[in-house]
Amino acid sequence: GEDVEQSLFLSVREGDSSVINCTYTDSSSTYLYWYKQEPGAGLQLLTYIFSNMDMKQDQRLTVLLNKKDKHLSLRIADTQTGDSAIYFCAESPARRGFNKFYFGSGTKLNVKP
Amino acid sequence: GAVVSQHPSRVICKSGTSVKIECRSLDFQATTMFWYRQFPKQSLMLMATSNEGSKATYEQGVEKDKFLINHASLTLSTLTVTSAHPEDSSFYICSARDTGGWGDTQYFGPGTRLTVL
Numbered sequence: 001g002e003d004v005e006q007s008l009f010l011s012v013r014e015g016d017s018s019v020i021n022c023t024y025t026d027s028s029s030t031y032l033y034w035y036k037q038e039p040g041a042g043l044q045l046l047t048y049i050f051s052n053m054d055m056k057q058d059q060r061l062t063v064l065l066n067k068k069d070k071h072l073s074l075r076i077a078d079t080q081t082g083d084s085a086i087y088f089c090a091e092s093p094a095r096r097g098f099n100k101f102y103f104g105s106g107t108k109l110n111v112k113p
Numbered sequence: 114g115a116v117v118s119q120h121p122s123r124v125i126c127k128s129g130t131s132v133k134i135e136c137r138s139l140d141f142q143a144t145t146m147f148w149y150r151q152f153p154k155q156s157l158m159l160m161a162t163s164n165e166g167s168k169a170t171y172e173q174g175v176e177k178d179k180f181l182i183n184h185a186s187l188t189l190s191t192l193t194v195t196s197a198h199p200e201d202s203s204f205y206i207c208s209a210r211d212t213g214g215w216g217d218t219q220y221f222g223p224g225t226r227l228t229v230l
Contacts, residue, residue, distance in 0.1 A: 031218065033218070035221070040224075040226070041224065042119070042206050042222050042224040043157075043206065043208075043221035044221070045218065045219075045220060048218055088156065088157070092218075099145065099162065100159065100162075101147070101157075101159065101208075101219060103156040103157050104156065105155070105156045106156055
């Protein structure tokens with residue numbers, strides 16, 4: 001089945017790096033996503049990676065995928081107060097036709113000035 | 114990046130009335146759109162998959178007669194909450210699947226906050 005898990009909270013100081021972790025269970029090929037949700041707003045796509053990749057970097061964001069452990073992480077370099085939000089990990093597996101998304105519970109990132 | 118809009122962003126209605134929420138993909142065509150519901154401090158729950166030109170596919174436990182979905186064009190899907198009750202109060206988010214370009218991903222709308230009095 002599909003089960004996506006994340007830790008609930010992360011607190012960092014401005015300027016430090018943040019690492020948000022996620023684990024998933026589906027063993028088929030899958031897309032893995034990171035979304036950001038600010039209070040009262042919808043989800044903003046930050047980045048995504050296909051399961052045949054190990055890493056993807058986009059400006060301050062680095063996604064690392066450990067396929068063996070089914071572990072996904074999002075690293076935010078030089079974290080700013082504007083990065084405070086809830087970050088959702090999601091997977092969209094091939095055996096569901098890449099048509100269904102399964103979300104983690106979200107990690108609330110608090111950036112202290 | 115791709116843009117998905119929702120209208121209205123916020124709606125307050127009386128119990129027993131129906132509310133229509135629109136979801137539009139602004140710069141791409143979406144044969145498939147999705148409707149999610151988010152309860153406070155919780156993750157998103159997929160309600161239904163909306164396919165252009167055909168009937169929506171509802172997730173288990175979601176009443177199709179209560180949550181009417183229409184996907185009349187490649188850029189518009191609507192969700193109508195019929196005979197709304199206070200327990201229907203929630204944040205409703207749509208997404209649209211973009212299979213163009215080199216990727217296949219979903220872009221989310223900004224959400225609609227429904228409050229039923």
